[in-house]
Amino acid sequence: MSKRHSLEEVRDFIEKQGYSLVSTEYINAKTPIIVKCDKGHEYSVRFTNFKSGKRCPECAIIKRNESKRLDKQYVKQIVEEAGYTLIDIIEGVKSKPKALIVRCDKGHEPYKVNYQNFRKGRRCPECKAEKMRVDLSIIKENMRKEGFEFIKGEYKSNRSPIIVRCPKGHEYSTTYGLFKEGKRCSKCRTSKGEIAIKSLLEEILIDCKMTQQYPVKINNTTYHFDFCVHANKKLFIEYDGIQHFVPIEAFGGVDGFNKQKINDKIKDDYVKNNKDTEL
Ligand SMILES: [Zn+2]
Ligand SMILES: [Zn+2]
Ligand SMILES: [Zn+2]
Structure with missing residues (x-):
């Protein structure tokens, strides 16, 4: 189909690309010829491939190495622009950076981060x-709004263990992170009386739904009723332990007792003022 080129035509084409023809003979487009690149590297190539863009393989290797070197420089620059120090690059496929070991500007422990994530802005976990x-x-304040009280603990981060007192007066160990996630007093959940009431309710309630620790917002603070039966009205059930009636040391003593009384009163009033609830 393609017409046969003359040696001159071939040489002309190659020279226009900045290369030169070393071979002194040209048979056809599929027979290898020797060409020399503009950097002086000689290599063998079929003219048909040269026409479709096949250039000096040695130059290609050099170029690839250069781009690799540039890449490292570029990564370093990106890290330093963030004010961080590049410690190491863990290479992925085709010598592209996969992960970096970097150190933050606060001098925290160096950490490993996925290169793309670092570019997207992932920074030092300690920071x-x-x-x-x-x-x-x-x-x-946030705990108080929900009727909980911070008792003690050295708060360093959201994962530091702290002691909290629940609205029912149980003191338990948790973290602020867990509290924020909505984890509440485990002692409340396992109170024997409540377990008994729960199984009783489950047995007698056939058509209505029942919620344990039903939350109600009163004056910007969340209070919980032990049970709420969703009938034509909301029927609240409170299982009150002894701490509701006399001060008990384990439930915060007199302080805890007074708080408990106030909480109970607020909840009682709430029910009294809401026609669709019953206690
Ligand atoms: Zn070359
Ligand atoms: Zn840091
Ligand atoms: Zn509790």
């Missing part, structure tokens, strides 16, 4: 934990 740390007064 993040520091930033996530909430002021203790805010934590106390």
Whole structure:
């Protein structure tokens, strides 16, 4: 189909690409010829392949190495622009950076991060934990809003163990992170009396739904009723342990007792003022 080229035509084409023809003979487009690149490397190539773009393989290797070198320089620049220090590059396929070992500007332990994630803005986990740390007064306030009380614990981050007192007066160990996720007092969940009531309710309630620790918002604070039976009205059931009637040391003593009384009163009033609820 394609017409046979003359040696001159071939040489002309090759020279226009900045290369030169070393061979002094040309048979056809499928017979290898020797050409020399503009850097002086000689290699053998079929003219048909040269026409479709096959260039000096040695130059290609050099170029690839250069781009690799550039890549490292580029990665270093990206890391330094973030104010971080590049410790190491873990290469992935085709010598592209896969992960980096970097150190933050606060001098925390170097950490490993996926290169793409670093580019998307993932920064030092320790810095993040520091930033996530909430002021203790805010934590106390957030807990108070839900009727919980921060008792003790050295709060360093959302994962530090702290002791909290639940609205029912149980003191238990948790973390602020868990509290934020909605994990509440485990002692409340396992109170024997409540378990008994629960199984009783499950047995007698056939058509209505029942919720345990039903939350109600009163004046911006969340209170919980032990049970709520969803009938034509909301029927609340409270299982009150002894701490509702006399001060008990394990439930915060007199302080805890007074708080308990206030909480109970607020909940009682709420039911009294809402026609569609019953206690
Ligand atoms: Zn070359
Ligand atoms: Zn850091
Ligand atoms: Zn509790």
